[in-house]
Amino acid sequence: MFAEIGRALALIVNRDVEVWQITGVSIAVSTAAVIAAVALGLPLTYALARSGPRSTRIGIWAAHSAAALPTVVVGLTLYFALSAAGPLGWTKLLYTRTAMSIGQLVLALPLLVAVVLGALHRLPASASEALITHGVTPPRRMGWLLWEVKSAIASATFLAFSRAFTELGSALIVGGNIRGATRTLTTYVALEYNRGDDARAIALGLILLVVALIANGLMHAFMTEQP
């Protein structure tokens, strides 16, 4: 075991090309998913927050429920949709990094919406009213209010990244673990266990752990910053 960890560290230190290529794919796929989640999630969250207390509560409930979606269920659903015989087969997206990002987007979006919507919901109603009386235009009003919950948005973003970056079920099913293309840290660790190359699996497991811990640390940093 210790010998294997030693060989694993050597692979990282010696900058093994495949190890870093896989790490790069993982970070790229998850970052794209989180950027898409923020771009879609913030306007969606704002719209939900503006649509009255009742629909806000329903929105929070729906986001919390969706945040519990099992990764393999997301992967399987996407697989059937994207497979050649499926309704979206014409997109030819199955076994691509785009498909993996879409799967992770589905997993990350509800977390982001749940956290940010909760924060917007807790803002005093006077904040929005003051902006209206000052004649601030709706698009700028959205910017102002989201700026008020910026630390919640930041922590939600890192939470979403952690969820995307560490998931295996969807990445494996819609990515296919194709060497040099859709192989990520999680699919590698899980499946190369079958190959018996323990050092390589441990090396990638360590990198996965470190990146996930950094994202988690950043999330906590922003959470404690919250007033």
Next chain:
Amino acid sequence: MKRAVLALMCLAAAAGCRSKQDVVRMATTTSVENSGLLARILPAFTQDTRVSVEVLAVGSGQALNLLKRGEAAVGLTHDPAAEAAALSAGVITGYRKIMFNDFVVVGPPADPAGIARSSDAVDAFARIADRDAVFVSRGDASGTYSREQELWTLAKRRPVPHRLVEVGQGMGGTLRVANEMSAYTLSDRATFEQFRPALRLTILYEGGSALLNTYALFLRPGLTGRGLADASALADWLTDGAGRQHIAAFVANGQRVFEVWPLGTPRGSPVDLPSPALVHVR
């Protein structure tokens, strides 16, 4: 309340009894597991002997590794070269061939590389490389991957890297990827038959000794007491006992997919082959 506690105690007692039942852990290849063979026949063994079997499905390389590490008592693999190395290193014992079938080269029905007209399996692989067709490779330490590598070597060429898609998955996952990509791949017959209804792929080349696929069973050395007795019971049941009839009767997708190793044929060495007359060349 009292009744609930009583019920819980009964459940706990039942669970306790259950864990007392002997368990043999067996490491085998994804091709055997994906075929559905063990799930079909092992309940009969448990009924005959009261010993239950836990199956770990991994690549042949990891199956041998699990025996070496002491995680499994019995192994069932199809990688003669890796088995020979493990035998000479002394990490497996009680080696015997148990059954055989063949590998098949599968691909899209349109057969863009024209491998259906190949003269032999090596020629089929050469055609795939020459016509720039896409080939999905297991890319793991499995017996199927070993055979694929041997065939590329014999063909003296291999596809350019982006036409050789390595998926690092079991046979079932590899077939799914090949199906979606309308690509060629090498599969053991049992797993292909199991997956065939869900696939558009078809068998394009089969037959010949280069595609013969032999499965061997062996034990971990150093087993003692009941561990040894149970592992031996499982091995003997499969290779010489009632298991033979169960293997012969097993069908996937309506086809017989494993041939039991013929009695009287040498079976103690990784290089042993069943009598050529028995290898069904379709």
